[in-house]
Amino acid sequence: MKILYKWLKEFVDVTAPAPELGLRLSLAGNAIDSVEEFIAGPVLDAEVTANRPDCxxxxxxxxxxxAIYRLPLKALQPKPKESSEKxxxxxxxxxxxxxxxxxxxARILRGVKVQPSPDWLRQRLEAIGQNSINNVVDVTNYVMFELGQPLHAFDLDKLAERRIIVRRARPGETIHTLDGARRPLAPDMCVIADAARAVAIAGVxxxxxxxxxxxSRDILLESAWFDPISVRRTSKALGLRTExxxxxxxxxxxxxxxxAxxxxxxxxxxxxGGEILAGVVxxxxxxxxxxxxxxxRTELLRVMGADVPDRDxxxxxxALGFHPVRKDAERGTPDSPAVVWACRQPSWRHDVTREVDLVEEVAxxxxxxxxxxxxPPAKQPAHRLPHAGALGLLCERVVALGYQEIVEIPLVDPQRDALFRPEERIPAVISNPLAEDASVMRSSGIVSMLGALEWNLNHGQRNLRLFEIGKTYEIxxxxxxxxxxxxxxxGATGLAREKTIYEALREFGFADLKGDLDSLGDLAGGLAWQADGPAWLAAGRAARISLAQSAAEKEARALGVAGQLARKIAEQLKLRQDVFVAEVRLDPFLAGxxxxxxxxxxxxxxxxPAVERDFSLVLADGVTFAEVDAAIRALGIxxxxxVEPADLFRGGQIPAGRFSLMIRVTFQSAETTLTEAQLADFSSRIIAALEQRLGATLRAS
Amino acid sequence: MPPRLKTVPDKWIVEQTLADLGDTTPERVEARFAEVRQRFDEQSAIHSADPETWRTFVVAWTGRKSGVLSLITDHWLKPASPELKRAVGQELNKLKAHIEAVLEQKRIEIEAAAERAAQARERIDLSLPGIERATGTRHLIRQTFEELERIFLAIGFSVVQGPEIESPYYNFEALNIPEHHPARDNMDTFYIEGTRGGRLLRTHTSPMQIRTMEKQPPPVRIIVPGKVYRRDNPDATHGYMFHQIEGLAVDTDITFCDFKGTVEYFVREFLGPKAKTRLRPSYFPFTEPSAEVDATCHVCGGSGCRVCKFSGWIELFGAGMVDPAVYGFVKYDAKKLSGFAFGMGVDRLAMMKYGVSELPLLYQNDVRFLRQFP
Incomplete structure (x- = not known):
């Protein structure tokens, strides 16, 4: 709402210059965004809050x-010259x-000469951002900006039977509004009608x-009060907001x-000019x-915590129109804590209905x-979120592993989201999205992660390790x-290590992802890996992970999936590098x-001392390290x-269909130094077990 | 045998006996030793420069077989007459001590020089980078959240979290924002299809005020970090998702003064001890009295600049005393209880404090942005 400084001065004798006045208004709750100069003088731009239509x-x-300057407000006393006719x-x-x-x-004016407005009126309207139309319309606008009361002028000759009926719109009724549109009306809308049809949408x-x-010669001037909710509904339904x-x-x-x-x-x-009929309908x-x-006063003290003198x-x-009257028994005792004021709600302040509203006015x-x-002194200990400690440890470690945290907007493209959404899951779909590509709440963190990787790859950042703590959504x-x-x-792609003068480069691979996850998993006592995964991960490079050490049910132990993004998906998303991703449910992980x-x-x-022994094995393809490990552990030494893998290769002297695996086994006793004889015994038992259970042969090294 | 070095003259005095030399008195013996010593001093100065020459010099003087000291022992001491033996012995010991001291001194110098030379050869180019292990970063928004949590934990605020997909009741009605309230104009809302009761994406973190008070009796002192959503077309400072941190304190004795003290404490903690706070009356349906919290402009320090539109102040967030109507929704006794609430835009606070010019930077997740806040 634009406020013309000179116009204000017609009602209050304020002397403070406009910028200072603006600051004082702001500090009393009428935020003034700016002060600008116009031909008509300085204009203050007020951001009037929704509760203050009176402003x-x-x-x-x-x-x-x-009220701010404790100055008198001039009374409104318009005294038009009325004719004898009523x-x-x-x-x-x-x-x-x-x-x-x-x-x-309704007020009736006759024989008015409709003509362009004089300069002073045009300039004032211009200063507050309104176009001048003609003297009659301009006056209705002017008075609205002066007194806050919207007015409407009808051409009386064009009203059927020269009368007004305020009613609900009829089913199927339409109206051609001043902005040039034909608008369909509904029965929950209030219209101003003449004897024949709707002539205005009430209040809009x-x-x-x-x-x-x-x-036009004869005018019916409308000044009314319409129900706020009805006007708001109507204006929203029609998409028509007016002053x-x-x-x-x-x-x-x-x-x-x-x-007004x-x-x-x-x-x-x-x-x-013209004639104003006496009185008003x-x-x-x-x-x-x-x-x-x-x-x-006790309530003021209870809410505000400090006192305000009676006089203030x-x-x-x-000054605000509440007519406060002291009604305490100790009348005459200044600033008594027992004072109560009876106040009258002014008709323009429907926002003030309770004692606390008066407290705010005073404050x-x-x-x-x-x-x-x-x-305020704290009376209770403060708590962080239930898993805050565990989450802190997890984040610390994932950062130490070289991952950069991202923060994502979970509104995503439904087609992309569908790629990573299990079939049975119902997505949370936005019914009124701003854009199609942000119209569903994501079903998986992967869809956002790939978006972040894509952004960076498209901006020349090729070596990426990102993580996100977020949510997935479903119904x-x-x-x-x-x-x-x-x-x-x-999410990770590109190099695990860049080439330097000291070291060679190395691509990020599945083993990096597995190692990183295991390092995180250590915090929860270790992870179990199972070869399997959703279709969007590459077959043979996908795993389901769960907590290895947990008393919980299988379902509760399951954490998520990890692996290399399937080529088909990568191509679809135009990711031209191998991409590795993992998604882990946080609650079970943090509990773990x-x-x-x-x-x-x-x-x-x-x-x-610990003693190491290496065994070079030749195994048939398909035998896993876990089987080797299990065979050795089954001996119960x-x-x-x-048991660690020390070397692994195929080809060379190794026949096709077989591969060479060197394992390093470490022995250590808590009670004694192990003897050569003991070690020789362990070794021969291990070799025998691997030969028998896995068909391993020992390779001469 | 090392090449003969001219440290000692051929057929020099030490290859003759004292008797041959005609030195028969202690004075003569002393003079003879002085002559040898002088020779040693001259030669040691000459030959000390080159380590190879020096080694030959040392052998020539201290070698067991034909070093000068051995020769003196053989030729001067052993054959000396009984009356001279004592004098020769003393002089010889003095000479030995002198030579040994000089050689030891020299040895230390040579070793130090060698070490310096070696160091010079092996010196590392300090301007070369070390081997850096890539470490990650926390996102600026998370760092800001952690800072805010620290600030409020210290004065007894517990952290709670709530759902982002909310019911209209918690997001609006129970916060004293009935349908058709004009305050909803500033909170254009996303709705979720096919949910019970027409769920929506919360437009603020305030619903957790209600959920918390429903669950727990007073006193309440909480902060609520989280994502919020508004159906606004995005620009440099607005997004359809951003982050808020809500605060709520309710008790039998919380007043506006407590609210003011808490807010001032926050501003000093977050923006530095010099930052000042200003409360401007405002309006929110769920607070009464309400306030906009301003802080002295972080760019100009309050003197006025473009960032603060020459006012010296920056608007931080909205807050106020909890409106008694809200207590009605959670069955709290509005006559006995009072409290305050605030809702801060975390993105805005982070952008302000770290000079981030555009909101989208926070969500593009460009690693060149992320790396700037290790």
Whole structure:
């Protein structure tokens, strides 16, 4: 809402220059965004909050200023010269729907000369961003910006039977509005009609058929109060926001209707001559007695924590129109804690209905800066999120492994999302998306991760290791309830190590991903890997991972999937490098981390030396390292500490269909140094077991 | 045998006996030793430069078979007359001590020089980079969240989280924003298809105020970090998703002064001890009285610049005393309880503090951006 400084001065004798006035208004709750100079003088741009329709006019803003500077506000006293003929004899007003229209006033002007507005009016309207149309329309606008009351002028000659009916629109009814559109109406909309048809959408916009033009002579001036919710619904349904609807939907002042009409008549007569019929046709079915609200000092203290002197309270509330009256027993005792003021709600302040609303009025005009700050003592210990500790450990480690954290917007492209969504899962679809490619809540973190990798690859960043802590979303098939599942997503592509003067380069591979995940898994006591995975992972390079050390059910142990993105998917997404991804459900993982921490205990450091023995095996293709490991462990050698793969190759002297695996076995006793004889025994038992169980042959090295 | 070095003259005095030389008195003996010593000093100075020559010099003087000291022992001491033996012995010991001291000194110098030379040969080019193991980073938004959590944990605020897919009741109604309330204009909302009760994406983290108060009796002191969604067309400072951190404190004795103190504490912690706070009255349906919290402009320090539109102040977030109507929805006694709430845009705070110019940078996840905040 634009406020013209000179216009304000017609109502309050403020002397502060515009920028200072702007600051004071801001500090009292009427944010002033800027102050600009126009021909008509400085203009303040006020950001009026939704609860203050009374400040959508210069007079209301002047009232705020009067309260701020404790200056008198000039009373409104328009006194147009009326003829002897009465308005009630010239027209009739009926309200069929008092629930939508609480008051309707009609004033009649005759023989008005419709013509362009004079300069002063054009300049004022221009300064507040309004186009000039003609003197009559301009006056209705002018008065709206002056008093906050929207007005409408009808060409009386064009109203069938020269009368007004306020009613609900009829089914199938349409109206041609002033903006040139033909609009379909619905029965929940309130219209202004004449004897024949709707001539305006109540509180929103007039119709062209009764529009004021330069040939108009007789005018019916409407000044009414329409139900805020009805106006808002109608304006939303029609997609038609106007200065009038903006005010009515926030709540106009019903008591202002007649006054504004009088003010407009006065101005029209001044600018276009003619005759004003005596009085006004005023149908006021929803007149309400003013609400009495009490403000007790004890309540002010309870909410604000510091006191405000009697005089300030009374001056502020008085200036704002609340007519505060002290009603305490200790009348005369200044600033008594027992004081209570009885206040009357002004008709323009429907936002103030409770004691706390009065507290705010006093506080904002007294000044928020006058209340002393203090820190409330804490009475309870503060807690982080339940798994915050475990999540911290996890993040610390994943960062140490070289992954950069990303933050994603979970609204994604449904086609992409479908690639990674298990068939049975119901996605959370946005019913009113801004764009098709952001119209579903993601079913998987992978879809966002690939987007981030793609962005970076397209911007010349080829070696990437990213992670995200986020959620996946779905709709529960049984109850239709939304389900949000926290997940950790990893994505990697390009080089694991770049070439330097010290080291050769190395591509990131499945083993890197597995190692990284195992390193994270160590926090939870280790991971179990199972060859298998969704179709979007490359066959043979996909795994399901679960917690290895967990008493939980199989379902609860399952963590997620990891592997190389299937070539088909990579091509579809135009990813031209091998991409490795993993998605892990966070809740079981974090629970696993906490469980592992809870049982972790010190193990004595061995005093006796460990001994390593290497075995070069030739095995048939298809035999896994896990089988070798299991065969050795099955021997139950208590001194066995580790079995590690030391070398693996195919070809050369190794016949086709077989491969060479060198394993390194570590033995250590907690009680003694192992003897050669013991070691020789272990070795021969291992060799025998591998030969028998896996058909291994020992390769001469 | 090393090449003969001219450290000692041929047929020199040490190859003759003292008797041959005619030195029969202790004075003569002393003079003779002085002559040898002088010769040693001259020659040691000459031959010390080159390590190879020096080794030959050392052998010539201290060699067991024909070094000068051995020759003196053989030719001067052993055959000396009983009356001279004592004097010769003493002089010889003095000479030996002198030579040994000089040689030891020299040896230390040579070794030090050799070490210096070796170091010079093996010196590392310090300007070459080391071997850096790639480490990751936390996202700026997460870092900011952690900082905010730290600030509020320290004054007794617990962290809670809630769903992003919310019901209209928690997102609007229970926060005193009925349908058709004009405040909904600023909160254009995404709705989810086919959900019970027309679920939506929460437009703020405030629903957790209600969910928390429903579950727990006062006192309440919580913060709620999380993602929120508004159906706004994205630009440099607006996105249809951003992050908020909600705060709520409710008790029997929380006042506006406590609210103000808490907010001022936050501003100092987050923006530095010099940052000042200003509360401007405002309006939110779920707070009363309400306030916009401003802080002194971080760019100009309050003197006025383009960033703060020459006001010296930057708007940080909205807040206020909890509106009593909200207590009605959670069966709290509005007559006895009071409290405050705030909702901060975390993206905005991070952008402000770290000078990030455009909101989309936070979600593009370009590693060149991520690396800037290790």
């Amino acid at each position: 959508l006019g210069h007079y209301g803003m002047a009232r705020e200023i009067a 308005a009630v004899d010239a027209t009739r007003v009926e309200i069929d729907c008092p629930e939508l229209c609480g008051r309707y006033t 916009m007039g119709g062209t058929e009764s529009e004021i033009g330069f040939s 009038a609807s903006y005010r009515f939907e926030r709540g106009a002042d019903p008591e202002m209707a007649e006054m 009409s009088r003010r407009a008549a006065e101005l029209i007569q001044q600018l276009g 005023d149908v006021y079915p929803r007149r309400k007695p003013p609400l009495v609200i009490e403000l007790a 309270i009374e001056e502020i509330l008085g 904002r005009h007294f000044g928020y800066d006058k209340f002393p700050p203090r820190l 529960n098939a049984q109850g239709g309830e939304p389900v949000e599942t926290p997940v950790l997503t990893l 981390i906490e469980a592992a921490r809870a049982v972790r205990r010190f193990a004595p450091i061995p005093r006796y 208590a001194e066995l500490r580790r």
